[in-house]
Amino acid sequence: MPSQSLRFKLYSLLSLPIVALIGLWTFVAGHVLGDFFELSTATAVFEEIGDPAGGLVSSLQKERRDSAVFLSSGQPDALRLANARRVTDQAVEQFRRTATGERASTVTTQEMRVAIDAVLDRTKGLSRLREKVDGKQSDRLETVQAYGAITDSVFRLYDQLITVPRVQLYQQAIGLQRIAHARDLISREDALISGAVMSGRLGHEEYEAIEVLAPNRQLLMGEGVAMLDTELRAPFERLVDGADNTRLGALEHEIVEEARLPRDTAAWQEVVTRLGPALDQLLDSRIQLLTGRSDDTAGAIITRIVVVGGLGLTAILVAVIWSVRLGRGLVEELDGLRGAATDVAEVRLPQLVERLRSGQTAEADTSSPIAVTTPTQEVRDLANAFESVRRTAVRAAVGQAELRQGLNRVFRNLARRNQSLVHRQLGQLDAMQRKTAEPDQLSDLFRLDHLTTRMRRQAEGLVILSGAPAGRQWRRPVQMLDVVRGAVAEVEDYLRVNVQPMPEATLTGGAAADVIHLLAELVENATVFSPPNTQVNISGELVGRGFAVEIEDRGLGMPDAERDELNRRLADPPEFDLADSDRLGLFVVGRLAVRHRIKVTLQRSAYGGTTAIVLIPSTLMTDPSGDLAHTHTD
Structure with a gap:
């Protein structure tokens, strides 16, 4: 790389804010312009597609009702149906x-x-549907559902048409769309019930359909109204709380509860005749109001474009002039500081670091502070700060090494003390369980014993972090199934863990305690990071290089980058960082895996969660025909 002067670097440094300012101005201006074009596009989309789609839904609703009445009447009004079909064809x-x-x-x-x-x-x-209606080859419910399939496709189109860039406008548009969908469900109910009133009965399948339509209509209406702001919501709230909507809900409840037409069939026609048009009128007025807001927003965006453009260009010019004047005055002063800083960076600090590595103390460094001759107090302070930073770095390095050693000793001593207390508590609990025959007391003692077992695992984790062995030991080989079950027993939510049958395989007693701890940490993570209503599955099998245990959860999983980083840390655990305690369990897993040359890999599971694969090498496995351990020593 060619050498560059301090002047060049200084001006390059000063140019960075200018470049950043230009980039920020470009981004903001482009973002504002993007909002404007997106808003204009959204308005054009609704005008070209949304309006005619709304007209199509209205005509289909009327034709649907007239078709249901036509199928139900002994003397159908064919002219009325023909007129409705003509309007639909035009739409x-x-x-x-x-x-x-x-x-x-x-x-x-x-x-x-x-x-x-x-x-x-x-x-x-539509043509085939109308032929079936004319020939009365289709029943009322089938016809209503067929028309409903068409209107459903229109509402799915609406979901794609709502593209306004402003979150608030988008939310209001979604709310109105849901209310319109609720209005369509009212039309479906009306078609079924109007036809049923005409024929004198409501079929069982039609009752089941209304049993689904009524709550969905109420849900869509409630969600849609709740999403609107105060101005848009107020008239809908009055309509929802009004007598007609209340009466409609009561009639729906009567139909659903008694599985027949309401006693007062005329009330249904009266309510729907008033409520439907009122809801249509409200939707039209609120859509116009929301369109007006979009126009106002577009005007505000244009104003912002003018303001952002003018202020941004002015700021850029001021920044350029200021940077040139500042750089010209500082470059000479920085030349002197450059020499002093070079001495610190290339001579004094490397020498000091080398002495620390060789075991000498930091007090051996008696170099004088950096001294530069400059009229700028800040430059002199910067020189002194370089020296202070050097001395502080030395003290921090020494202190960190001493602290790390001290913490390891503290971890080990505290953990050993806790282990002793926990083992004594486990022994007392075991004795109490042997003396007690009451089921309730035994259940409480078992839960306390399980809690104490988890406390023992936490204490062992501290011992492992300090670099010492965990403490528990088995004299003889242990069945892998028993190892897995022992790990599950140390997990709080053990009831969610499903251990699948495993082949006959045994693990050496010297590695059993660490493998149980390793598996328990992974199972604990699987239960913690998955929904409480799901299971964690554990399976195992003999493979060419040893024994593989798979722990699969059904949680949300993790990003690929994070999983790759955790796999790297499991394969090569870094030095323990006190600030990174969120992944303490996986750090312990990494330590134990390296200690026994166990390979732990995290993968994405088929259910979207995480699968931990633990490959125990053949060197830790023994002949299954040998004596198996049933007890262990601490």
């Missing part, structure tokens, strides 16, 4: 013309075009 043609037109193609995304094609494909089935 379909209007939607097809605008949604697939040249202007719409410039503002729609691939997802929107797929949703538009889905709506058009659904409308192609």
Whole structure:
């Protein structure tokens, strides 16, 4: 790399804020422009596609009701149905013309075009549906559901059309869309019940359909109203709390509870006749209000573009002038500091570090502070700060080494004391369990014994962190199934752990305690980082290089980068950092794995969670036909 002067570096350094300012200004201006174009696109999309789609839904709702009445009446009004179909055909043609037109193609995304094609494909089935209605080859419920499939495709299209960049506007649009969907469910209920009133009975399947439609309608209405702000929500709240909506809910409840038409069938027609148009009118007025807000937002964005552009350019010019003047004055003063800093960086600090590595004390360094001649007090202070930093770094390095040794001793001593107390407590609990025959007392003692076992594992973790052996030892080989069960017994949520059958395999007694601790830490992580209603599965099998144990949870998993980093740390554990205590269990796992040459790997499970694979080498496995250990020593 070619050499560069201090002047060049200083000006380069001063230019960084300017470049950053230019980049920030460009980003902000581009972001604001992006918001403007996205808002304009969202408005155009709704005008070209949303409006005709809404008209299509309204015409389909009317034709659906008239078709249900036609199928239910002894003397159907064919003219009324024909008029409804003509209006629907006009709405379909209007939607097809605008949604697939040249202007719409410039503002729609691939997802929107797929949703538009889905709506058009659904409308192609209208002819066959109408033939079945005319020939009364379809019952009332089948007809209502067929029309509902078309309107459902329109509402799925609505989900793609709501693309406003402002979160608040987006939330209001989603709320209105859900209310419109609730309105469509009212229309479906009305078609079924109006037809049932005409025929005099409500079929069992129709009752089941209303049993689903009614709560969904109430849920969509409640969620939609809750998502709106105060201005948009107020009229909907009055409508929801009004007599008509309350009466509608009561009639729905009567139908669902008694599985038949309401006693007062005329009340249903009266309520729906008033509530439906009122809801349509409210939706139209609120959509217009939200459109007005979008226009206001677009105007505010234009103002921001002008303000951001002007202020940003002014700030850039000021920054350039200030940087040139500042750099010219500082470059000469920094030349002197450069020489002193070079001496510290290339001579004095390397010598000091070398003495520390050779075992000499930091007090052996008696170099004088950095001294530079400069009229700028801050530059002189910087020189003194270099020296202070050097001395502080030396003291910190020595102190850190002494602290690390002291902490290891503290960990070991405290853990050993805790181990002694826990072992005594386990012995007393065992004696109490032998003397007690009461089931309730035995259950309490068992839970206390399980808690004490977990306390023992925590104490062993501290011993392992200090670099000492855990303390427990088995004299003879141990069955791998018993090792896994012993690990599960040390986990708080052990009831969620499912241990699958394993082949006959035994582990050397000297490694049993550490392998139990290692598996317990992994099982504990699996239970903690997965939903409480899921199971953690443990399986094991003999493989070419030893015995593999798989611990699989059904949690949310972790990002690939984080999992790769944890696998790296498990394979090569770094020096223990007190500040990184969140992954203490995995640090202990890494220590134990390195101690016994066990390979621990974290992978993504088939359920989206994490699978921990523990490969125990063949050197730790023994002949299963040998004597097995049933007791251990501490």
